[in-house]
Amino acid sequence: MSAIGLTAAGDASDPIDRWFPVARGEEVVARHIVQTQLLGREIAVWRDDAGVVNAWENRCPHRGVRLSIGLNTGTELHCRYHGWRYASGSGQCTYVPAHPGQKPAAAMRVGRFGAGEAHGFVWVNLIEPAEPPHLSALASAQATTLRSIYARAPAVTVAACLLRGYRFALDPTGADDSPTDAALVASDAYTIRASVHAVLREAVVTFLLQPVGASQSVIHGLLETTGETSGVDADRLAVLRHHNAQMTALRDAAEELC
Amino acid sequence: MISLYDFELSAECYQVRLMMAALRISYRRIELDVYPNREHESPWFLKINPSGRLPVIEDDGLTLCGTRAILEHLTGRYDPGGRWYPRDDPKTRASIARWLEVAERLAATAGAARMHDTMFEHADIDACRAGAHALFRALDEHLWFAEQSGHGWLCSQSHPTIADLACFPDVMLSEEGGISRLPYPAIRRWTDRVKRIPHFATMSGIFSASPARSALT
Numbered sequence: 001m002s003a004i005g006l007t008a009a010g011d012a013s014d015p016i017d018r019w020f021p022v023a024r025g026e027e028v029v030a031r032h033i034v035q036t037q038l039l040g041r042e043i044a045v046w047r048d049d050a051g052v053v054n055a056w057e058n059r060c061p062h063r064g065v066r067l068s069i070g071l072n073t074g075t076e077l078h079c080r081y082h083g084w085r086y087a088s089g090s091g092q093c094t095y096v097p098a099h100p101g102q103k104p105a106a107a108m109r110v111g112r113f114g115a116g117e118a119h120g121f122v123w124v125n126l127i128e129p130a131e132p133p134h135l136s137a138l139a140s141a142q143a144t145t146l147r148s149i150y151a152r153a154p155a156v157t158v159a160a161c162l163l164r165g166y167r168f169a170l171d172p173t174g175a176d177d178s179p180t181d182a183a184l185v186a187s188d189a190y191t192i193r194a195s196v197h198a199v200l201r202e203a204v205v206t207f208l209l210q211p212v213g214a215s216q217s218v219i220h221g222l223l224e225t226t227g228e229t230s231g232v233d234a235d236r237l238a239v240l241r242h243h244n245a246q247m248t249a250l251r252d253a254a255e256e257l258c
Numbered sequence: 259m260i261s262l263y264d265f266e267l268s269a270e271c272y273q274v275r276l277m278m279a280a281l282r283i284s285y286r287r288i289e290l291d292v293y294p295n296r297e298h299e300s301p302w303f304l305k306i307n308p309s310g311r312l313p314v315i316e317d318d319g320l321t322l323c324g325t326r327a328i329l330e331h332l333t334g335r336y337d338p339g340g341r342w343y344p345r346d347d348p349k350t351r352a353s354i355a356r357w358l359e360v361a362e363r364l365a366a367t368a369g370a371a372r373m374h375d376t377m378f379e380h381a382d383i384d385a386c387r388a389g390a391h392a393l394f395r396a397l398d399e400h401l402w403f404a405e406q407s408g409h410g411w412l413c414s415q416s417h418p419t420i421a422d423l424a425c426f427p428d429v430m431l432s433e434e435g436g437i438s439r440l441p442y443p444a445i446r447r448w449t450d451r452v453k454r455i456p457h458f459a460t461m462s463g464i465f466s467a468s469p470a471r472s473a474l475t
Contacts, residue, residue, distance in 0.1 A: 027443055030471040032450050035440050042440075049471060071468040080465060147402050150441035216441070240406060244399070 021121035021220045024145045035068035040213045048088035049074035055124045057111030120145040146221035146243045153254035155209040155217040161254045166194045172242035173235045201227030260285040263314040265292040269427035271313040273325045276423045279459035293377045329420040353413040357421035364428040371435030402444040
């Protein structure tokens with residue numbers, strides 16, 4: 001797998017050779033094509049029927065049309081414009097409707113990026129795939145991926161806002177339902193942990209920032225909890241809504257600064 | 259037979275065509291040259307609808323203007339099971355009323371931006387796009403929690419309602435008005451689901467989806 005003439009888009013300090021989450025894994029649903037962007041590069045993310053996730057340059061090599069408006073047939077992507085088909089995994093063109101008898105040349109191949117799944121997210125590396133990072137903060141914890149929030153603010157601004165303070169409730173449906181100040185630790189410019197403790201209980205949100213481009217980012221969140229959890233579905237939804245509200249407030253604060 | 263006064267590129271007319279297709283209603287189209295020749299403002303059409311707006315249907319002596327009235331009429335008369343607009347379910351009907359109002363705001367923002375860019379209508383284009391993005395944010399959040407609650411439609415039903423059909427066209431055509439849907443992944447999944455409604459009708463700029471996996475296995 002090779003890089004495709006990459007240059008740093010957006011913040012020149014953003015590292016290209018790094019794994020970033022781009023979507024919650026369960027949102028990369030069958031027969032769908034996720035349209036996202038990382039460091040200014042548009043990416044078509046799709047899962048084949050065997051479960052394999054592909055992250056491709058969102059551009060048909062034939063005429064440059066976005067592949068994300070095409071079709072995911074479960075084994076191939078079909079370009080909407082002239083119907084060229086590209087195989088899951090290799091990205092190799094398998095069929096050109098205008099030349100049905102000809103085997104497409106090996107050079108007719110979409111640009112591919114490194115893709116992998118870990119911690120409930122799909123991760124992409126624009127350069128060389130190794131393995132997505134291991135980032136669990138808590139041993140034997142229950143982990144939940146939160147709703148990812150798009151911000152019209154660069155990752156650096158979101159990180160700065162986050163480090164000024166972040167609050168969430170340990171138990172939004174129970175006795176500890178008022179938000180409290182979280183302890184914040186930045187592992188690097190894109191990974192910030194916010195933790196809240198109580199007796200025998202702990203909750204950590206690991207924020208993973210996806211630099212979309214010079215002025216946009218996505219805030220992904222992984223919630224890990226230890227201690228008693230009710231496991232009731234209504235509570236799960238309440239927890240998701242609580243963190244969605246807190247992360248939306250963070251987004252609004254970051255956008256205020258832009 | 260129902261007659262539909264129609265313009266192929268109108269998002270509002272497309273709402274009615276989607277409903278007709280989903281209910282398997284056969285109808286006669288009377289095509290108006292809205293752009294560029296403004297036939298909806300011609301004397302013959304103003305006799306049918308003095309407001310000069312599309313869509314209009316004629317059904318069994320009844321002339322109806324406007325998407326909301328038309329969708330209510332079509333479901334009332336041609337959807338005996340009441341799946342698209344449940345008759346005896348006040349909560350769902352209230353939810354549908356809310357999203358039909360959102361559909362009107364989508365038309366005034368995303369729809370107006372598209373008319374500005376493609377048919378040179380006057381509009382405050384920046385305000386239209388900003389308004390559309392604000393609506394899309396709320397829509398994306400609503401649909402994400404709908405998915406988390408185990409259903410995929412706007413109004414808490416196992417079946418789509420007229421609210422989904424009313425909101426879909428201006429959302430799906432938004433890129434023609436310079437409004438990207440890249441920041442709205444839950445909206446993008448919902449548009450795939452709408453496209454997989456049986457007998458889904460396409461229009462210029464809106465394509466069908468690949469078959470769902472479950473439909474094949």
